[in-house]
C-alpha cells in the first residue's frame with residue numbers, strides 16, 4: 499500500500515486527473531439489483547443499438563457509403579490510451595444527457611471534444627428519480643452516447659461532427675463507462691449570428707440544407723433529428739455541423755390512414771400521406787425541414803439580403819414553412835440563390851458609379867481605425883464583400899463618410915473579394931500594388 503502522500507502525488511498526475519474528470523460520477527452509489535422495468539429499458543436500448551450497428555455494417559458491406567472507402571475503421575480511431583495523454587482539459591458545454599470537455603492531443607497539438615454521460619443532467623436525474631438506481635441510469639444514458647458514436651462513425655458528411663475516437667468499458671457493470679472523442683467546434687451563438695453579414699448567415703443555412711438532403715437520403719434510411727434545436731449544432735472552421743445524434747430515428751412511422759401521419763408543431767399542423775408500404779413516407783425529411791425553417795431560416799435568411807434575391811428567399815421561407823418543398827427542392831433553390839449571388843447576376847445594373855472615382859495603383863491601407871458600417875468584416879472599420887469595383891463604388895457613394903475604397907486580396911467563402919471603405923486619406927500608404935479608388939469630389943478637398 500503506497501504512503502498517503504505518494505498516493506496523492508500519483509493521483510495528481512495530469513493523465514489520471516483527466517480520466518477522473520471525464521468519467522467522474524458516483525460510481526458505486528448502488529449495488530442493489532436493477533429494477534425489472536429498468537432492465538427492460540436497458541434491453542430495448544441494447545437491441546436498438548445492435549440493430550443500428552447491424553444496419554451500419556450491412557450498409558458498409560453493400561458499399562452504401564460511396565463517398566468514403568468504408569465507414570471509419572476502428573483502427574483509425576483514437577482509443578483509451580489517447581484519453582490518458584490529453585492535456586489542457588476544460589469544460590465546453592452540457593445538455594440533458596451529455597457533458598462536453600475540450601482537450602489537446604499532445605502528439606499533434608490538435609484540440610478535440612470529449613463527450614461523456616452528464617451525471618447531473620436531466621436524463622440521468624429523471625431516471626434516478628424513477629428507478630432509484632444511479633448505476634443503471636448511467637448505463638441507460640451511455641447507450642445514447644454509443645448510438646451517437648455508431649452514427650458518427652458510419653455516416654459521412656461534412657455537416658456531421660467527425661468521430662475521432664472512443665473509449666468504452668462495457669464490462670463495468672452496471673454503469674458502462676463511455677467517452678467519445680470528436681472534432682471540436684464552437685457552440686452556435688444565435689445572437690452573434692444575427693449580427694454577421696448575410697453571406698455568412700446564408701452559408702450556415704446552406705450547410706444545413708446540404709446536411710438535411712444527406713440525412714433524407716442516407717445509407718441508413720431517412721434520418722430525422724428528433725431533438726432539433728440550434729444547440730445541437732456547432733461551427734467547425736466556419737462550417738455548420740450537427741453534434742447531437744443520440745436522439746434520431748431512421749424509421750418512418752407505420753400507418754393505416756393519412757390521419758396517422760400528422761406532423762405537429764407548436765404553431766402548425768400538417769397532414770401527410772400514408773404511403774404504399776403503410777409508412778408515413780417523407781415524414782422524417784419534412785420534420786427536419788420545418789425545424790430548419792423555424793430555428794434557422796426565419797432568423798438567418800431574409801434580413802439584409804441583396805434586394806434582388808429577396809423574393810427568392812421569401813419563396814424558400816414560404817415553401818419550407820408550409821412544407822411545399824422537400825429537401826431536394828430546397829437544396830436546388832439554395833443553389834440557385836448561391837449561383838445568382840456568386841455570379842453577380844443579382845446586381846441591378848442601372849447606374850454606373852465607378853465613373854465618379856479615380857483609380858490609382860500602388861497603394862495599401864494602414865490597419866487604422868476609420869468609420870464603421872454594419873455588418874463589417876473588420877472591427878476597426880468598414881469592410882464588406884463585393885462582386886466587383888462597380889458594386890464597391892455604389893456602396894461608397896451611399897456612405898456619406900466614404901472617400902475612397904480598396905479591393906483587398908481577402909476573399910469570403912463564395913470567393914468574393916472584401917472591399918475596405920475609408921474616409922481618412924492618412925490611412926493610405928503609397929506602397930504595395932493595390933488599387934485605391936478615390937471619389938473625384940474628394941480631390942478638390944483633402945488631396
Ligand SMILES: Nc1ncnc2c1ncn2[C@@H]1O[C@H](COP(=O)(O)OP(=O)(O)O)[C@@H](O)[C@H]1O
Nearest residue numbers: 591592593594595596598611682683685741742
Ligand atoms: N464537438 C463539439 N465541440 C464543441 N462543443 C460541443 C461539441 N459537441 C457538443 N458540444 C456542446 O456541448 C453541448 C452538449 O452536447 P450534446 O451532444 O448536445 O449533449 P445532449 O445530448 O446532452 O444535448 C452542446 O449543446 C454544445 O454546446
Ligand SMILES: [Mg+2]
Nearest residue numbers: 593729730742
Ligand atoms: Mg444536445
